[in-house]
Structures are given as structure tokens and as C-alpha cells.
Amino acid sequence: MPASSMPSPMAINPASPTPSMFRKKKSTSVMSTAASYLSAVSQADARARALNSGSTTSTPALSLSSSVTGSSEDTVLHEDVFDDAEGLYYPSVPPTSEQIFHTVHTEFGHCANESYRYTSKHTPGTQLKEIIEQDPPYYILLTTYISYLLVICIGHMRDFVGKRFKPAAFRHLMTQDGYAALNSDFDSFYTRRLKNRIDDCFSHPVTGVPGRTIVLCDRYSLDHNKNFLFTGTRTRALNVSSYNYLGFAQGNGPCADAVEESVARYGISACSTRREVGTLDLHIQAEALVARFMGMESAFLCSMGFATNSTIIPSLVSKGCLIISDELNHASIRTGVRLSGANVRMFKHNDMQNLENLLREVISQGQPKTHRPWKKILIIVEGLYSMEGSLGNLPAIMELKKKYKFYLFVDEAHSVGAMGPHGRGVTDYFGINPRDIDILMGTFTKSFGAAGGYVAGNKALIDRLRVSSHTTAYTEAMSPPVLTQVLASMASIMGVTIVPEHKNASSLSILHSPATPQLSSVDLQQVTAYPGTAPSTALPPWMPLAPSLCDGIEGRSRLRRLAFNARYLNRALRKLGFITYSHDDSPVVPLLIFHPGKMAVFSRMMRTRNTPIVVVVVAYPATPLVTSRARFCLSASHTKEDVDTLLKACDEIGDVLDLKQAVGERWPLEEISRRAVELVNMEECD
Template structure:
């Protein structure tokens, strides 16, 4: 894929159009096209057999010098500072290069963030005011797909039980951890571990892939083989750089270079690495108070508190909100951290069908009229817990309707914005920003810093009285360690880059601050940031932050619409950066993963199966980022188109009843992304 010549923009000025160069992912030898899945499996099994026999290190075919890392070549991202800048190669892809500090060129390497100067590939993430949120209609595959999926699991289960029966008698040493021994009960249950041992192990190559470096636009995989059918893995000593479509790096702030990284480096010099976390349990510092104030301003709430772990934010603070005599009404697809927190609270729990507002209202009528079990006394409080963006489905909460129900039935609303904050809305302020709703109409906003902000930890935001109570009653206050200065600085720098610092939005910018209520303020004041924290002009002005938001919106809609037009069954809202593509059959999960990784441009994907999803709805989950270029999305669509034909995955009904060719989709990207 040749690198396109960028046109002048605020991010790239006076760069000469580079001559066509080899792609960073190009291989030395091209492979013949795959005729069928059977031929691919046959070739793959032969390669695996040779690997198990010889145990010789094998590697993914070499990429170009800038992207392939073998035992004889080092990571160019780590060693770029040792080389001079080559003006004939603006992207710095063919040869290791360090861009100069001048603002006339890009300030980050292309492997971390794919630069795009074409304003056509931009879109504002915003729901049309007054229009209802369209309901997501799940498409069912043909019956033979469902039947073959059930049969596949049945065969795996039967063969697994036969192997267990024979293995316990013929090779008992491999089952010692599953049977009573020396008067002790087994620590692992034979029945409970059956799925892990007999089903998941067969496709373990799809999970827990070892990587190194920054999870940016590309990622470096540590190559490995398995001589014993995934029971153990052996590193080959080689590495492969692949296009990364699997990380929650929504805005591309997971970068080893740039303004945010420079700010983090400065914080380490000033504070050290663990000043706030290693010695002070529940401690605080000036960075903590500054970060909490900026978070509250960013999400449009009175106050906020932060914690060092996103999962613990839900599981530790929900018990401080509700208790015995209270009722939690939870969406059936809420995250495990929410489920864990509600169990710890001791409150009664009821669930409603995913995003089904009629079912929610019916449940509210029932629980309010019946009251508490046995006594039928009124509930002390009712808390409805939903997510802004559901990570497995890619669906958005129907926030306008929930707020109407809130006014009618007088319950408290808790919105988990782990995936939506920073990824949705014209200002990146989450689902309230996306729908143009005052965030203070929501009682509790929760979010994490691990996705859009490239940091770690989580936050709770609400009115000051609520946050003060949580500081005292929440378990994380007295027991958990505080966030470290580098992490806090990354949060401050990335959040300020989205907001802008004390500079009004340019009149020419396509996103106007009048689109949403004033509860979502514009730039952060300089006093809201540490005096030593300075950002480059493009970040401080908010220009690059707004550009990233609009690039993410375009990439998300383009990939979603493109997959639908190709004929795939997908889930989720078009504005969601999470795009699930349904695979169904368990055998196709490994095949899809291998075939994506074995292409001329290797692509690393996330495959999701039971129990994270229902048994028959296994899927691959694409995670789009602002770091991806339009050409990167083209590459993913081309790969899906070819592999979808081989694996028989195109069972969806295209919008309008007409499927498009891949060439037409690529040529009509603006039309697809802009369609409602």
C-alpha cells in the first residue's frame, strides 16, 4: 500500500510530496492467493508439524526495514533518535529517522500515529437533536450456520469427555490437579475447568498475544510457536510489526513521543515515578487535586474523584452508593465490575433487557408498586446503572429516553462511560455530549483513563455532596494506593489537549461550542494545569484534539458501513469505535485470526468467544482509533472481504438490499461515512 502524499495542513506544512516508497508492511516475497479454507488449513498444519518436529524458530515473513524486527534488526521506534532526518521520506517509514523539532513536519513517527492531512476524512460525532435513537436490530444467520455451530460445540464437548475418561485411566499424571489426592480435595474442579481445557486451549493462539512497545497504529508481536497444541508456547526470537486494530487507543494518545510524552517525562524529573503511590495509601498531592478539578470540568460536573484502577472504581464505589434496602436496576450486558460492585453492596438487583426501554419501564412500574421483598416497604433508593458504550456489542445507551423515565419515576442514574468518554461527542465528552444533553441531568458519571486518554485509573463525577461522601465511604480512599505522577500527568496532558488551553476555538473550525449546553466548557484555563506543564501549540490550542475526535468519528462510521455493505453481520451503532463482526463457528475464530495475521500487511485482531459472548455469537471485535488513516481502514476492509469469502462469513443483509464491491466502497468512503 503506497503511502499517500499529504496535503498542507496545520499538522504538516511545507513537506515535499515523497516519492512512492515501499509500504512499511510490504513483504519480500508475495504469497499465492488462498484458494480455500481447506487448502490454507492443510498448508498451516504442515507448517505446524515441521515446527513441532524441528522446533526451529520460525517467523512471520519479513516486513520492510522500518517495520519488521527480526533477530538481526532492532526496533526502529526505539532507535530513531540515533539517525538523522531524511527529507526525501516525509513519513520516515523506509529508513529509521527522527523528525526535527520544527513544526514544519510531523512530530510523531508514523508507526504510532498515522498522519492524515485530508479534511475530507473528518466527521463530527453528534446525534441529531430531537431524533430518536434507532433501535439495533440483530440479524440472524442462515440456519445451516447455526446448526453447524451447535454441532461443532457438540463434537468438541463429546471428544473432550472421551479424552478425559481415557486420560484419567491411561495417563493419570496429567490429571492429578483435578482429582482428590492424599486426603485433599482438588483445587480445580474437573467440571468447571472443562471449557478451558477442552475448548479454549484449542484456540489459545488467538488470546494473550505477547506484544512489546506502544499499542499505537501498529504494534510489535513477539512471534511464538506451540509444539504441544497450545499447552505451552515457545518464543522464536523474532518479531512482527502488524497493523493494530485491537486496542482501546481511541484518540491515539498512546504514544511514546509528542507533547503528552514530554509532559510525562517532566513529571518524572520533578516528582519521581512512585512518589504518590508507593508510600501513601489513599494519599494525595497537588497533582491529584489538579487532576480531579480538571476531570470535573471536562465532564461538566461539580466535583470528581479519581482512583488508580478502573475496575475497582465501580466495584468499590457502588457499595458506597447503595446498600441493604436499596435496589439496583442493571442492564443485562453491564460490565463485570458493575456486577461485582452491586453484589458487594448488599442491595437487591434486577436486570432489564439490553437497551430495551419498554422492558425498563415495565420493570420500574413493577418494583415501585411492589416495594421491597416480603415487607413491601418502599425502596430506600433506586439506582439505574447503564453503560454509555457497550464494549462487546458496540451499542449506545438510549440516554434521552432514560432521562425521560428518570423524570417520571424519580430514580438515580449511574452511567459508566469507560468506553464513551473521549470517544463520542463533538467535544469528546461522552454520551451526554453526543446527544447534546446537560451532563448534570445525570446523577453519577463514571469513566476510565485507560482508553481515550492513554493512561490508567478511573473517576467518579457528580455533585460535591455526593463526591465528599464517596471520599469517606468508598473503600478505595483508605485502602488503595494513589495514582502515580506520570499517570496523572498523562491524564492532564491528554485531557487538556482535547479541551485546549485558554485559546478560543477558531471560527473556521467545523465544530462549534454552540452545539451543546455550556455545561461542556471550552478551553481549560491555564490555572487549571500545573505551571510547569507546557504543551506544543497544536495540542494547547485544541486543534489537534478536535482533529483526532473527527478522524475517529470518520474511521468508525466508515469501517462499520463498509462491513455492512460487504455483506457481513455486524453489531453496534455506526458512531461506535468498537465494531463487532460475527463469526459464529468456533473453528472460524482461529482461522480468521491466522489469516489476518498472515497477510502481506499483517493485521492483529481481537477474537471474542464464550463466556464473554453468548455461545453461538462468537465475533471479532475491531477497535478503531484516530491513529488509523483512511488507507488503514481500506486495508482492513480488503482483508475482511477476501477472508469473508473464504470462510463463508457474508450472511448479512446490506442496507438498501445491495452489496457493494470493495473497490466501490473504498471509492465512496465519504458517502458511506456521512450517510445516516
Template sequence: MSKMLFFLEQDKKTPSLMVLNPPSPSPSIFKEKESASQLPSMTKAVPYSSVVQQADSRAPAHDNPHAAPTRVFSFSSSVTTSSEDTVLNEDDDENCVMNPHTPPTSEQVFTTPHTEFGHCANEAYRCVSKHDYTKPFQERAIEEPPLYVCFATCVSILILYMLGRLRDFFGKRFAKSYFTHLMPHNGYAQLNSDFESFYLRRIKRRMDDCYGQPITGVPGRTVLILDRYSPDYNHTQIYTGGMTRALNVSSYNYLAFSQGRGSWADAVAESIRRYGVSSCGTRLDSGSNDLHVCAEALIAHFLGAEDALVCSMGFATNSTFIPGLAGKGSLIISDELNHTSMRVGIQQSGAEVRIFKHNDMASLESLLREVISQGQPKTHRAWKKILVIVEGLYSMEGTLVNLPRIVELKQKYKFYLYVDEAHSIGSLGSRGRGVTDYFNIPPGSIDVLMGTFSKGFGAAGGYISGPKSLIDALRLRSHSGPYAEAITPSVIAQVVVSMASIMGVTPAPRPTKSTLFPGLDSSIVAPKESAEELPGMAPASMLPMWMNLRPSLADGSEARMRMRRLAFNCRYLHVGLKKLGFIVYGHVSSPIVPLLIFNPGKLCLFVRMMRARPIPIAVVVVAHPATSFNTGRARLCPSASHTKEDIDIVLRACDEVGGILDMKHGSCERWGIDEVCERAVELVHSV
């Protein structure tokens, strides 16, 4: 909530910028920020960099007059001012398609600052996210690096371990003050086990400047990173007061709905005015209001399900609802790479658990035959229930579930299917409805669909959808229903606006009054459409009466544009990295692009070198225990806010840094970086 309020306040300070990206723009640059007194008066068209400089310089100076200079992400372009305060009224609804070679006029304006959302008018940089059934499903491809890379990785881990153990041995004897938490002290046992905390102390702490980088503002196309340094090998971090604007490929803001201005922010502001800044109580008492009922009805309609249930936290959605689905005498079959939230829920359920190889349908079918024929342990009775749990899109591997084959197995072996769409909902499918939409499979084929709002919808929380009888039971049996607090009204308002903009809203007459909740038609709590196919636009009666959407949001045109841009960016980044010689995991349509680095010593170097480039790039690396020791990776996340030129910048940076760090071990036919950038459209449509 504090972040949302901060975004709303920043909206008053940050000028709205109008920039068009031509197909071949001049190179982006970074400049040291000038003071506000040195900036020229902007009464006519000026370079975009000057506007961003002024916007970035005023915000930190207001909070900290002693702040250090800020590096600024800028583009060479032009803007048109409309007031003495250089605030431009922008409208990317009516003017998102323009001649990229013609300078914008005063009538061609946008509502989103260019630093939050890159405005791109070139229709060639679009793609539709759907499965091509004329081609075989892309199985998980594990490309192994050369043997010398594996050997060097193992040797480096061994050296790190030996040196760390030597430092612990001598440190406990000659520098006891630094190791009191690892030794018994004054009759008390040690606070930490030196073996269990070894990785955190000796490896991760040395890379802590690469993890959890503090940011401020909206995590959109660019992001403001708070500058800091450490004089003691990351035991402590000291903030300088300055900020660095970097190109952001590290956030889950897939459709760029997390914005500081626009209909999304307006709806949040209005919900705060009507309902306050926080909720009180649990889902079963006064904490739930008309917005929650509206959201649940809209989610069910969006997914083509009978009913839905929302939860205030995505992790808790899995960990608290799965125990309500299965128990003693039931069997849960889980993919080996399922998220920790699902593993926690499975452990708490008390059901028997079996694991199959990641996305391996032969392994799943073999396991199904075994467990069905053998029955329960000892008694060999038939299982009360068999529940198969998978993810739609796996967050560490970027792989897409083989849903068509799983549905075939479901029809053959009669088990229940639970699909976690935390990363796939909103980001996959021609209509943004997730894996069922991507594969064009009726959502009624899946028994339980779970998802979160923190990725594609720019909010927080999660949902469960399925048959109404099941959802009614989960409202009482799950831990979240009776005990957890409801989602804050401002957050649920963001969910409603985002989901409605993806679906589009039919101009239907609104009800004059409701006997259940004011502003909400009680007849739409359970949608009437069949769950066998995805419904179209949402009836206007599903939205609160005070919530008005701009025309481009109401007809769904803006959300479709964002989904097509996201699909293009994902494919372009994935295929471009492979053509440059990198080993990349995952599906080509995945918004998660794992770039394999392998050696743990290179992880921190990759982050620091990308951040230290003339155009800083914010990236995230993943290491043990999220992955194995020898498969460390950078996890790049493009979004709809990025332009084609932004992806070019990322590819050029990876090409240069990857060459220095010896990361190009892929077996794909290699192209030069200039050829990749020039033939981007051809690459995207060739896969």
C-alpha cells in the same frame, strides 16, 4: 510504569518518520528485514519502508543479537532526512494539512512516527460524532444468520464437547500423569473440577495463540507482536526472538494519545523527574499530591460536574464505589449486559437487584412501574433509593445507551442514574465529552458519571464525578478512598495533558503562589461553572505551572482533528463491513465494531489468517464466557491513528478471509470491495 519508561527509551532508538498518505497510495508491502550492515546510508530521500526496516532492525538487535528476522509493515512514500542518524524532526501541528500530491519539504515535518500515528491531510476523511435528532435512535439490531449457520455452530460445539469428554475418560485411565490435577492424589482432593475447567482445557487452550498476543512498543497505528509457536497444542509457548509489525485494530487507544513522543511523553518524563517513578501511600495520606488535585478539578470541569474523584484502577472504580452509593433497603436496576466490574460492585452493595433487557426502554419502564408500586419485598415499604446503572457504550455489543429516553424516564419516575462511560468518554461527542455530549444532554441530568483513563486518554485508572456532597461522602465510604494507593504521578500527568488537549487551555495568568499546593490554584478545586452545560476551554490555572503544551494542543485543534478522524474511521469500518455482507452489531458511531463469526472453530482461523496476510493485521476475538457459545465475534477497534487507507486494508482483508470462512450472512445490500473503498465518504455521510 515500565511500559512508559520503555516507550521513552524506544523513542531514542526509533527514527521519526514523515509520510503523507495520498488518496490512492501504492499498495503496502511486507519485506523480510535486512541486517543493519546491509542498509544503505540514508543521506537523501529514501523509501519509507527502508526507514521502518532500519528502525525495527536496530531495536531487537540491540536486545537480542540472535533474534530472528522481523516482518516489517511499510508504505511506499518518501521521507527527508535531517541528520546522519536518519532521525527526522516531525511536527504534525503546523503541517497536518498539506497538498497530498506534493512531496514534503524539509520544513514540513511531524513529531509522531508514522508507525504510531498515520498522518492524513485529506479533510474529506473527517466526521463529527453527534446524534442526529431528525432520525430515530438506532435500537439494538440483532440480525440472525441463516439456519444452517446456527445448526453447524451447535453441532460443532456438541462434537467438541463429546470428543473432549472421551479424551478425559481415556486419559484418566491411560495417561494419568497428564490428569493429576483433575483426580484425587495421595489423599488430596483434585485441584480443579474437570467440569468447570472443561472449556478452558478443551477449547480455549487450543486458541491461546489467538488470545493475549504479546506486544512491545506503543499500541498505535501498528504494533510489534512477539513471534512465538507451540509444539504441544498451546500448553507452552516458545518465543523465537523475532517480531512482526502488524496493523493494529485491537487496542482501546481510541484517540492515539498513547505515543512514544510528543507533549504527552514529555509531560510524563517531566513528572518522573519531579515526582519519581511511583507513588506511596493511599489517597488519604502522602500518596496524593498536587497532580491528583489538579486532575480531579480538571475532570470535574471537563464533565461539567461539581466535583470528581480519581481511582488507580478502572475495575476498582465500579466495584468499590457502587457499594458506597446503595445499600440495604435500596434497589439497583441494572442492564443485563453491564460490565463485570459493575456486577461485582452491585453484589457487594447488599441492595436488591433487578435486571432489565439490554437497552430496552420498554422493559425498563415496565420494571420501574412494578418495583415502585410493589415496594420492598415482604414489607412493601417504599424503597430508600432506586439507582439505575447503565453503560454509555457497551464493550461487547458496541451499542450506545438510549440516554434521551432514560433521562425522560428519570424525570418521570424520580430515580438516580449512574452511567459508566469507560468506552464513550473521549471517543464520542463533538467535544469528546462522552454520551452527554453526543446527545447534547446537560450533564447535570445524570447523577453519577463514571469513566476510565485507559481508553480515550492513553493512561490508567478511573474517576467518579457528581455533586460535591456525594463525592465528599465517597472519599470516606468507598473502599478505594481510604485503602487503595493513589495513581502514579506519571500516569496522572498523562491524564492531565490528554484531557487538557481535548478541552483546550485559555491563556489566563497563572497564580504566583498557592497556600495549598505549589503550582496549583486552590480556588479551582470546585469549578464555578454550572453543571447544566458543558464548559468550554480549561483555565490555565488548572494545569501545573511546569506543564507547557504546544500551541496545537493548547488550542485544542489537534484533539479535534483526532476526534473527527476517529468518527470517520468508526463509521467507515462499520458501514463498509455491512455493505460487504457481514453481520455487524453495535452503533454506527461506536469505536467498537463487533464482527460476528458465530462458529467457535472459525475464531482462531480468522485471527491466524488475518495475521498471516501479506500485511499482517492484529485482531481480537471474543468467545464464551464473554459472549454466548453461538455468538463468537471479532472485536475490531479503529482509532484516530488509522488513515483511510488503513481501513481499506482491513476491509479488503475481511472481505477475502470472510469469503473463505463463509462469514457473509448479512441481509444488507451488498457492494463490491472496490466500490466500498471508492465511495467511502458517501457511505460515512449516508448514516
């Protein structure tokens, strides 16, 4: 169905009697105190309780515009509208560029300003800048600990009294009819007494494409967040909560067209397991392209990102081996380590001196009790840490690898496709030969807009994993639409070189036919060299190849837009006075909030602005107890104006909640926005 004939998902219905509870009214004044905000939230909650659950309203428009909007395919920003009931202005900017956009503006923001571009690359010969984790003032830490202490004490008192005067409400935690309780009283205490209080900030139902914007399904609770009721309304919000780093989570565009064609060819039922129907041609093509993309000999695919680590690591090491793991490694790595049976030691996050001291100790002492040499020593690190936004110090680890001769496993779930001038991950970012690393692991759920994961390495290792890994025997294969999304998005990043059909698939010999163009030796070298382009023979012959996909312009543009957005937000937040832990080029930006109560209020205030913003808030046990944070995930689909909108919201809410605790030079918001390009291109920024 063409976009012009589809009803706009952002149509406005001013006459609707049930506006969303997550939208401000006509007043646009900033609340000066947290108390005034909490009072407003209480009033909104009271109105929500009186709503008729059967009423509906259409999705509100997002009060955002870009410096350049697309062609007539963009049916969202097609007219100027002012909703007096909501006090929101929805501007329409006429096309000012001859560029033809193939995406809807709400999915991918259109920006033709080449100044808002940057190349993600580490300066050769320099050390990775160490992140200095600033501590807040003592009164912040003290009130944070006191708040946890009060919640724990009051929670235990309520449990003690409730079990005696309201036993029915605690029946699921007590022994009854000779059966033990399925839910442990102690283990579920944190969930019941802390998380449930702020559960409206987590697991918010959404619908549609999680692109530049996202549509929230509005809800409210009548029993203090134990259960939620839907109002029937929806709210479109700016999305900085999804791992959509390159903006490939789209319903329109070349990748979506390729996926649609794969569904037509293979059908929906072609999602059976390999052991039932065998490996499809798409699996072979995807594995070959992933290996070429990563600069490795071979690659192996898995249908689930978490299972990639948790099932591959036990196939690499076993009893008598040693795993040295960064203390902030992902839960999937920890699960795989436990299942392997190998000994495990931890080193401080990105502390190379601590790692070297640990290596000397374990090599000199050998295995426990017997002191025999270790069968293998495997060090596992991540390229980009999702909670901290910090980069693994790969150059320093490579120096240690040459000295101590261990195996290296790098998890690039968040860095592949998002880091480096060619989007090849941290190896590309640091200019390191990927074949100097033993195992490269990554997922397709972030930068590529698909699902599943991969492991890349030398052919002997990958062939061994195909036989011994549990993911081969017990998991389902990736479905054709998912594989097609991987192929199309990866080819978009690489660019495609048209190679004529040849007789021998194992060589690049070309038929000298007048009907097919000939390639020069330079073209052939570009196809085979890393990080070169993808040959057209590596893709399915039926896959539609748009010009923007073939020449690699779209992929390079996305990489440079993401790098600009990430660097701009990181540095701008520090200039505003916030404490962040991430490296400048990281698309994951954690903003430290510390206090769990402030964390909930921060999320609600973001969601209730005139331009709603969806953020992820994270607390214990995913982070240390006193380092609760909001985590922003930037995307190439965001425009500079989107980042400015986020910065303005952080600036206003940060003043209300007293979040600006960082030391150093501060700039006003207007100066940050005006000098954005200068700020991004600075060599050093405190």
C-alpha cells in the same frame, strides 16, 4: 535521544535465517479455500518447530503507507525497500505537507486530507437508531451447535479414557494424598477442551507502543498450546485490537514530553499511597480538571478502572435499595452490585419498554416480603457497550428518569473522550446536560492513554465517596506520570486558555499587569462554561504546553478522525455483507463470526497476511454461545488507508470462511473505498 539517531525499529534483515512464522512468503495469491489455508498453517507450524530458539531477527517493516507522512522525525518510512525473501514492499512517500508531525508514523498515522473527518453527534429531535440484530441462516446456527456438541462429547471421552490410562496427566484434577483437587474437573472443562485448542489467538505477547501498529513477539507450541516457546523474532502488525481511541498511546508528542517532565520532577518512587504521603498537588489538579471536563461539580479518582465500579457502587447503595442493571453491563458493575447487598433486577439490553414495565412493577410492589418502599432505586447503564458496540439510549432513559424519579449511574469507560463533538462522552453526543445525571463514571485507560478511573457528580456525593469508598482506604493513589498523562491528554482535547496568575485561587480576578495579557469577558466565559476550554491555571505550571495542545486543534482533529474511521468501517462492513451489531458512530465494531472454529481461523488468517493485522476474537462466556465475533477497535491514529487494508482483509477472508450472511444492498470493495466520504456522510445507511 533524538528520533533521527535511534535505530529504526523496522529495519529489515533479509539475510536472517529465521523468518517469522507469522509472515507470508513471496506469493501474494489469495487462498481460495479454508483447507488450503489450514494446510499452509500446518506447514508453517512444522517449520516453526524446527527453529533454533537462540536465533533472532529484526522487526519487519509494515507494508503500509499514508497519504501524507511526517517530517524528518519519522524515521520509519525513510526509504524504499523491497524484501525479496518476504515479498513485501515498504513504500516511502515524500512529505507533501508543511505540517510538522511530532509522532512516529507507526504510532500515529499522518493524514492531512480534511475530507477524512467527521463530527460524532446525534441529530437533535430524532430517536436513536435501533440496531436490528440479524440472525444467520439456519445451517450456520446448526453447524455451530453441532461443533460445540462434538467438542463436549469428545472432550468427556478423552477425560474418561485419560484418567484411567494416563493418570499422571490428570493428577491436578484428581484427589491425591487426602487433598482435594485445586482445579475443578467440571469448571475447567471449557478451558481445557475448547479454549486451549485456540489459545494461540489469545494473550499474544507484544512489545513497544500499542499505537497504529504493534509489535508481536512470535511464538509457537510443541504441546498443542499448553506451553509456548518464543522464536526470538518479532512481527510488526496493524493494530485494531487496542482501546487507543484517540491515539494518545504514544512514545512521542506533547503528552509524552509532559510525562517525561513529571518523572524528572517527582521521580519514579512517588507512587506511594495517599495514606502514607498524602495527596499530591497533581491529584487535586487532575480531579478539578476531570470535573470541569465532565461538566460536574466534583470528581474523585481511582487508580484502577475495574475497582472504580466494584468499590464505588457498594458505597452508593446497600440493603433495602434496588439496582436495575442493563443485562450487558460490564463485569466490574456486576461485581460492585453483588458486593453492595442491594437487590438487583435486570432489563433487556436497550429495551426501554421492558425497562419501564420493570420500573412500574418494582415501584408498585416495593421491597420483597415487607413491600415497603425502596430506599433508593439506582439504574446503571453504559454509554458504549464494549462487546456490542451499541450506545446506551440515554435520551429515552432521561425521559423515564423525569417520570419515575430514580437515580442514574452511567458508565462511560468506552465513550468518554471518544464520543461527541467535544469528546465529552454520550452526554455530549446526545446534547444532554451532564448535571441531569447523578453519577458519571469513566476510565482513563481508553481514550486518554493512561490508567485508572473517576467518578463525577455533585460535591456532596463525591465528598461522601471519599469517606466511605474502599478505594480510598485500600488502594494506592495514581502515580504522577499517569496523572500527568491524564492532564495533558484531557487538556489537548479541551484546549487551553492562558489565564494570568491571580492572587485569589478561588476566583478568576486578574492582576492588571502590563506583563500579562488580559482576557475579555468572552474568554472568561469560555473558560468557565461547559464544554469550554481548560484554564492554564488548572494545569501544573511546569507542564510544557505545545501550541497544538493549547489551541485544541490536535484534540479536535483526533476526535474527527476517530469519528470518520468508526463510521466508515461500520458502514463499509455492512455494505460488504457482514453482520455487525454496533451503532454507526461506535469505535468498537464487532463482526459476527458465530462458529468457534471460524473464529480461530479468522484470527490466524489476519495475522498471517502480507500486512499482518492484529484483531481481538471473543467467544463464550464473554458473549452468548453462538455469537462468537471479531472485535475491531478503531483509533484516531489509523488512516483511511489503514481502514481500507482492514476491509480488504475482511472481504477476502469473509469469502473463504463464508461470513457474509447479512441481508441488504452490497457494494464491491473498490466502490466502497472510492465512495468512502459519501458513505460516511449519508444520513441513513442500511
